[in-house]
Amino acid sequence: MGILEVKGVNKRFGGLQALGDVNLSVAENSVHAIIGPNGAGKSTLLNVLIGKLIPDTGSVMFDGLSVLGRHPHEICQMGISRVFQTPEIFGDLTVMENVMIPCFAKRDGAFSLHAIGGVDAETDMIDQAEEMLTEVKMIEKRNMLASSLSRGDKRRLEMAMCLVQQPRLLLLDEPTAGMARADTNNTIDLLKEINEKRKITMAIIEHDMHVVFSLAERITVLAQGMPLVEDTPANIKGHPKVREAYLGETA
Amino acid sequence: MTDQSSTPSKTEAVEVAPAVQKSSRTKMGLRKQDFNIFLIVIALVMLAPFILNPFPEGSGMAQFNAGYPDLMQRFVIFGIFAIGFNILFGLTGYLSFGHAAFLGVGSYAGVWMMKLLTMNVIPAIIVSTAIAGIFALFVGFISLRRSGIYFSILTLAFAQMSFSLAYSVLTPITGGETGLQLALDDVRLFGTAAVDGSIPATNLFGLAMRDSFELEIGGWLFTFNAGYYLSAFVMLAAFYLSVRIFRSPFGMMLRAVKSNQQRMNYTGLNAKPYTLAAFVISGMYAGLAGGLMVSMDPLAGAERMFWTASGEVVLMTILGGAGTMIGPVLGAGFIKYMENIVSKINETILHQWFYWLPDGLEDFVIALIYPFIGKGWHLTLGIMFMMVVIFLPGGLVEGGQRIAGLFKKRKASTSDDDTTPKSAPQAAE
Numbered sequence: 137m138g139i140l141e142v143k144g145v146n147k148r149f150g151g152l153q154a155l156g157d158v159n160l161s162v163a164e165n166s167v168h169a170i171i172g173p174n175g176a177g178k179s180t181l182l183n184v185l186i187g188k189l190i191p192d193t194g195s196v197m198f199d200g201l202s203v204l205g206r207h208p209h210e211i212c213q214m215g216i217s218r219v220f221q222t223p224e225i226f227g228d229l230t231v232m233e234n235v236m237i238p239c240f241a242k243r244d245g246a247f248s249l250h251a252i253g254g255v256d257a258e259t260d261m262i263d264q265a266e267e268m269l270t271e272v273k274m275i276e277k278r279n280m281l282a283s284s285l286s287r288g289d290k291r292r293l294e295m296a297m298c299l300v301q302q303p304r305l306l307l308l309d310e311p312t313a314g315m316a317r318a319d320t321n322n323t324i325d326l327l328k329e330i331n332e333k334r335k336i337t338m339a340i341i342e343h344d345m346h347v348v349f350s351l352a353e354r355i356t357v358l359a360q361g362m363p364l365v366e367d368t369p370a371n372i373k374g375h376p377k378v379r380e381a382y383l384g385e386t387a
Numbered sequence: 388m389t390d391q392s393s394t395p396s397k398t399e400a401v402e403v404a405p406a407v408q409k410s411s412r413t414k415m416g417l418r419k420q421d422f423n424i425f426l427i428v429i430a431l432v433m434l435a436p437f438i439l440n441p442f443p444e445g446s447g448m449a450q451f452n453a454g455y456p457d458l459m460q461r462f463v464i465f466g467i468f469a470i471g472f473n474i475l476f477g478l479t480g481y482l483s484f485g486h487a488a489f490l491g492v493g494s495y496a497g498v499w500m501m502k503l504l505t506m507n508v509i510p511a512i513i514v515s516t517a518i519a520g521i522f523a524l525f526v527g528f529i530s531l532r533r534s535g536i537y538f539s540i541l542t543l544a545f546a547q548m549s550f551s552l553a554y555s556v557l558t559p560i561t562g563g564e565t566g567l568q569l570a571l572d573d574v575r576l577f578g579t580a581a582v583d584g585s586i587p588a589t590n591l592f593g594l595a596m597r598d599s600f601e602l603e604i605g606g607w608l609f610t611f612n613a614g615y616y617l618s619a620f621v622m623l624a625a626f627y628l629s630v631r632i633f634r635s636p637f638g639m640m641l642r643a644v645k646s647n648q649q650r651m652n653y654t655g656l657n658a659k660p661y662t663l664a665a666f667v668i669s670g671m672y673a674g675l676a677g678g679l680m681v682s683m684d685p686l687a688g689a690e691r692m693f694w695t696a697s698g699e700v701v702l703m704t705i706l707g708g709a710g711t712m713i714g715p716v717l718g719a720g721f722i723k724y725m726e727n728i729v730s731k732i733n734e735t736i737l738h739q740w741f742y743w744l745p746d747g748l749e750d751f752v753i754a755l756i757y758p759f760i761g762k763g764w765h766l767t768l769g770i771m772f773m774m775v776v777i778f779l780p781g782g783l784v785e786g787g788q789r790i791a792g793l794f795k796k797r798k799a800s801t802s803d804d805d806t807t808p809k810s811a812p813q814a815a816e
């Protein structure tokens with residue numbers, strides 16, 4: 137049994153069947169890729185997993201607990217973090233503050249009234265955040281406003297914000313979209329390292345086949361809200377249905 | 388700093404919090420530059436009787452003196468109100484249009500303490516703060532179900548409801564149109580109902596709030612008033628607390644609320660209690676201001692809760708610089724000064740000023756200025772407010788920083804001053 141078990145999930149937007157009977161099982165410590173053409177329902181699936189959307193039917197179990205009906209902050213506290221397709225960061229805050237906030241969230245929970253002691257006095261948290269920024273090679277940008285970062289840096293910052301919480305499941309929505317080749321390769325290396333060193337399970341949505349085939353141990357192909365096949369990268373590459381639904385389109 | 392080159396010139400917040408840094412704290416748990424700001428505020432407040440009375444008595448400029456107790460008290464009390472408002476609006480971005488309700492509720496609670504317990508102002512001040520806090524918890528809990536303009540409208544609705552209720556059904560508690568006053572037959576459990584046939588003065592363990600010490604030097608007259616110094620002391624404490632909140636993890640979370648609530652939720656944080664806590668804290672500041680107001684002058688009226696009073700604190704905060712620590716205090720002082728001083732200039736005074744001009748020109752100049760003074764002070768304030776919002780979005784504080792920036796640039800550019808890494812006021816030009 138996987139750490140994440142999605143069973144029979146349906147989601148309609150008006151007349152549109154965004155997710156139709158989706159089943160998915162992500163094994164602990166693995167990297168699981170979800171691919172599919174635009175509008176296949178990949179982002180919608182992630183929205184269900186983090187509590188942003190509630191599916192019409194079906195169940196989503198994380199480590200034996202249902203996530204359905206829980207608030208997004210509760211799901212995050214359970215250990216699921218997400219990197220968004222367009223980076224969601226605290227634009228008005230500095231890079232360092234962006235990383236410290238998840239540190240506090242991890243240590244103090246969803247709410248705490250630490251209103252008197254200064255942030256400066258939290259040496260443990262500062263160390264943790266600095267370590268994380270060093271790891272993603274952004275330490276020299278610690279005092280920059282997050283909104284002034286380049287798009288690639290924003291993504292890396294968002295990833296750092298997720299990783300510093302040591303999530304058990306990291307969801308990544310097209311983490312290399314819009315990145316230059318070199319940056320993409322750096323991100324692949326970073327994700328590999330994270331998966332091996334920190335033992336963080338990952339579910340990754342990606343358009344870039346290079347990224348998918350370098351990282352994923354298993355791949356699920358979605359098309360029009362339905363899971364077409366689930367298999368290893370080697371088998372997916374040659375699968376006729378996949379070629380037709382997905383690879384054929386982009387080629 | 389190293390990162391200046393790689394930063395695209397975007398409009399940036401005026402007072403970006405200085406970099407998070409270990410062991411950069413100095414005295415009283417404040418960062419060095421915060422401590423310096425605090426020292427400046429202490430000096431300004433303590434020396435206000437001098438600073439606000441720069442002109443000798445009887446001189447033509449004496450009417451610009453603001454160093455009389457009544458007005459000085461108002462400066463610091465509205466300063467408290469604005470400091471608290473800024474914790475909500477400046478940090479979380481939630482714009483309440485009903486904060487005067489908390490000030491009003493605090494005022495009523497304060498007068499009741501004096502009616503029931505004692506003329507000592509301490510219970511009045513404490514209970515005002517507490518009651519306003521409870522009321523803010525209730526109002527905030529409901530209003531914060533919405534954000535943006537709907538939140539503002541909900542708070543406005545609550546304040547106007549409070550105002551109407553105070554005038555009508557709640558008259559037994561609020562005194563209705565006459566307001567809540569002290570009376571000779573009040574209970575005053577721990578004090579005396581009357582002294583020599585009149586209502587005793589509000590006091591701090593016997594020191595009457597209206598007591599003043601006057602100092603005459605040459606043509607100058609300086610007044611040191613007990614009530615002012617009590618209010619000033621409370622204001623300094625309120626300011627200190629707000630600085631601590633600004634620099635705390637809690638304060639950082641409040642700025643996160645303003646910046647991106649989505650990300651906050653997906654980071655495992657519940658934005659709602661943070662916003663509610665900020666709302667209650669700022670409501671308590673308003674109640675504290677109300678309590679101090681009646682400690683200076685034990686009379687509370689419903690007009691204190693009218694929507695214009697709520698709007699005033701918004702103006703103060705934005706004019707001074709929302710989200711900056713010292714801005715609201717400046718804004719409060721500025722508006723109260725205009726209200727009390729500029730509004731007193733009348734035509735006769737203008738004639739005195741411009742008597743040296745040829746007659747026709749004198750009349751012309753006076754006709755030009757006249758709409759902006761006296762009762763027209765609102766016009767001046769309105770124009771100033773628009774100018775600030777358009778040209779100085781960071782308020783008076785940004786204005787000050789730009790001027791300081793000009794001087795700094797002129798001084799050697801080699802100074803390795805990296806305490807404020809990212810205040811880049813070059814954006815708007």
Ligand SMILES: Nc1ncnc2c1ncn2[C@@H]1O[C@H](COP(=O)(O)OP(=O)(O)O)[C@@H](O)[C@H]1O
Binds near residue numbers: 149173176178180
């Ligand atoms: N909140 C929404 N309301 C209505 N339709 C939506 C919503 N979110 C997504 N959709 C639709 O659902 C389908 C799947 O979208 P999405 O999950 O974003 O696809 P992708 O696989 O490209 O990430 C699309 O047709 C999209 O237009």
Ligand SMILES: [Mg+2]
Binds near residue numbers: 178179180221
């Ligand atoms: Mg998508």
